Amino acid sequence: MQKFLIQAMITAAILSCQPPKPQESEPMKPQKIVVYQVFTRLFGNTNTTNKPWGTKEENGVGKFNDFTDTAMEEIKKLGVSHIWYTGVPHHGVIGDFPEIGVSSDDPDVIKGRAGSPYAVRDYYQVNPDLAVDVTKRMEEFEALIERTHKHGMKVIIDIVPNHVSRHYEGKNNPAGVRDFGADDDTSVEYARDNNFYYIPGEAFQVPEPKNGYQPLGGEKHPLADGKFDENPAKWTGNGSRKAQPDFYDWFETVKINYGVxxxxxxxxxxxxxxxxxxxxxxxxxxxxxxxVPDSWKKFKDITQFWLTKNVDGFRFDMAEMVPVEFWSYLNSHIKMTNPEAFLLAEVYNPSLYRDYIHKGKMDYLYDKVELYDTLKHIMQGHGSTDNLVPILEGLKDIEHHMLHFLENHDEQRIASPEFAGNPWKAMPAMVVSATVSTSPTMIYFGQEVGEPGAEMAGFGQPSRTSIFDYIGVPQHQKWMNGGKFDGGQLSDNEKALRNYYSEVLNFTRNSSALMGEYLELHSYNRKQNQAYTDKTFAFARWDESQKLIVVTNFDEFQSVKTTLKLSPELLKEWSLEKGEREIKELMFGKKRTQLRVADAGAEIDLVLGPWESAVFEVK
Incomplete structure (x- = not known):
């Protein structure tokens, strides 16, 4: 702990306590994309009560209007180009909204009190919880889109084609749009143009609870009776074909039929x-x-609706559970309307990556199963950087399409004890993740200030910030500082952490080399250099105007003091003149060292402290 505090103080001293300004010069094109994922319901909530299973009156709820001009400007300063507003479409939620004729969802088929954003109840409207005036909830979201654009950022929202809420109710359908299931033949398990799969002759039964679970934590509710009227039962969202799905199935959702x-x-x-x-x-x-099957047309119409609202792109939930032909159909229609639309898909099967990119026409996929999982293992102290080499080589042909992240709403918070316990452990991984390829980088709100996700919100367990309940996000709230969005309640250590993220992200946005070529230097140094260990990772990035050497030290305790060797392949690519020259570190601008080029090769004197990274420019 003492070592960490000392290191954090050093870092805080090196980095300004004010957010760094983007580079003065005009950014080069094309630029790296930086996505800021924000859970919309939680972002602006200043309430710190955090009662388990608390109501929105008790625990608070954030609104579209909380994304003020000041908030937008501070997000932009972080280096962000796109904001993914998670949980915008109207999903199942406990509570009535009489002003708009919306009744409460049934707690027996809702996870948490605020509901899952991935159990969408009405695709043509927004979550009423997010509006100050629920009768003008769409207008408030449209104003948020306009505000985001005014500050030079683009808007992404979720589309969940694989499943919808068990209580789907399209109250806001445009003229001529029929509701999901309205024309289904429910007497058969399957028909091509049915929107759902059915279990004829059997009624839905609520799953048997496990581990003492009770809806709403046991609070009495008129609808919490262990029953939900659905006859015949439909297949559950994750594919369960049982009239009574298991408690760990996605029982709050029903699967969409795409003609499979x-x-x-x-x-x-x-x-x-x-x-x-x-x-x-x-x-x-x-x-x-x-x-094409009817469900294809319905989701095409849904995405076209949101494009007319000036949404700039979509994040598609569980895309691999939907046939790739549908994605070809949907995404090509989206691109016809907006060729620049940002299309990101959640796909976890590496054997399907190329199909969903090349056949399904996805722009980007999660790089979760390979890069994220490996970096997590290294951050936790029992992984080797040797494992990064084959992963990056194996994805070389699609590297631009693999979005990199270290947190999102499904993953554990880095600062949680269950992950790393210390947000600074992520800094080498953040540098590698953000600079190793031309792909987009994503961070999750609160990551940049070390949010540990420690609250017991209701449904689910700590280590992930709850997406199912009304809750406050304490570290993020300290940065919000009651709506000032100036980090006024953060400690110096926390300010330093946020500034580190900002330095890294702004650098990636403005470095032309990071949209250029890549060559790893790790393997060569592991063979040629005994002082270079599997806790270090080095690589080169370059284009016609910039040459960079990136080096990171993942070791928590040991400094790296070595002579980094440039491989013959890199020397051939760069055609460096012989001699000795000083080179400067660019990302943080504090370090200088010597590069020596001779007939025998080239090398750089290198000293990196624990968890330290450097990006040297070679001229």
Whole structure:
């Protein structure tokens, strides 16, 4: 602990306590994308009560209007280009809204009190909890979109094609739009144009609770009776075909039918051979005149609706559970409306990555299963940087499409004891994640100030910030400082952490080399240099105007003092003149060292403290 405090004080002294300004010069194009994921319901909540299963009156709830001009400007200063507003579409929630004729959802099929953002109840409206005036909730979101754009950032929202709420109720459908399931033949398990799969002859039964679970924590509620009227029962969102799904199934949702028969065969036209090499315009042309399942059309209409609201892109939940042909259809229609639309998908099966990128026309996928999982292992102190080399090599052909992150709403907070227990442990991983490829970088709100996700909110366990309940986010609230958004309640250590993130993200946004070439130096140094260990990771990034050497030290206790060797492959690429020259560290601008180039090779004198990183520019 003493070592950490000393190191944090040193870091705080090096870094200004004011947020760093973006570089003065005009940024080079193309730029790295930086996504700021924010859980919209939690962002502006200043209430610190944090009662388990607390109501919004007790624990508070954030609003669209909490994203003020000041908040926007501070988010932008962090280096952000896109904001992903999580939980915008109207999803299941406990509580009545008589002003708009919306009744409470049933606690027996709702997770938490505030409900899952991935159990959407009405795709043509926004969550009423997020509005100051619920009768003008869409207008308040439209104003947020406009505010975001005014501050030079783009807007992403969630679309969840695999499943919807068990209580889907389209009260705001545009003229001519039929509700999900309205025209289904419920007497059969499957029909191509049914929106749902059914279990004929059986009624839905609420799952048997486990581990002492009670809806709303046991609070009495007129609808909390262990029953939910659904007859016949529908398949559950994760694919369970039981009338009574398991407690750990996605029991609050029902699965959408895309024309995939129960035996897995496809009841629609498949893409032609070579479709993976065709652009989205050719994919759009392919689907013209094709008879596609009804659910395809419904989600096409939904995304087009949000595009008319000037939303700039979508994050697609559990995309791999939906056939890739549907994505070709949907994404090509989106791109026809907005060729610059940002399309991000949650896909966890590496064997499917290329299909969803090349055939499904996704712009970006989560790099969770390989890069994130490996970096997490290293951050926790029992992983090797040797494992990064084959991962990065294996994704080389699609590296631009693999979005990098260290936190999101599904993952444990870095600062939680269950992950790393100390947010500073993430700094080497953050540098690698943000600089190792041309892909977008994403951070989750509160990550930049060390939020540990320690609250017992209701549904679920600590280590993840709850997405199911009304709760405050303490570290984030300290940065909010009652709506001033100036970090006024943060300690010097916490300010230093946020400034570190800002330095890294702003650097990536303004470095042309990070949109250029990559060559790892790790393997060469592991063979040639005994002082270079598997707690260090080094690589080169360059384009025609900038050459960079990036080095990180993941070791918590030991400094790195060595001579970093540049590989023959890099020397051939860079054609460096012989001799000795001083090179400067760019990301933080505090370190200088010597680069020596001779017939025998090139090397850099290197000293890095625990958890320290450096980005040297070679001229």
């Amino acid at each position: 028969r129960p035996n897995g065969t496809k009841d629609f036209d498949e893409l032609p051979v070579g479709a993976d090499s065709l652009d989205w315009k050719a994919h759009y042309d392919f689907w013209q005149g094709k008879d």
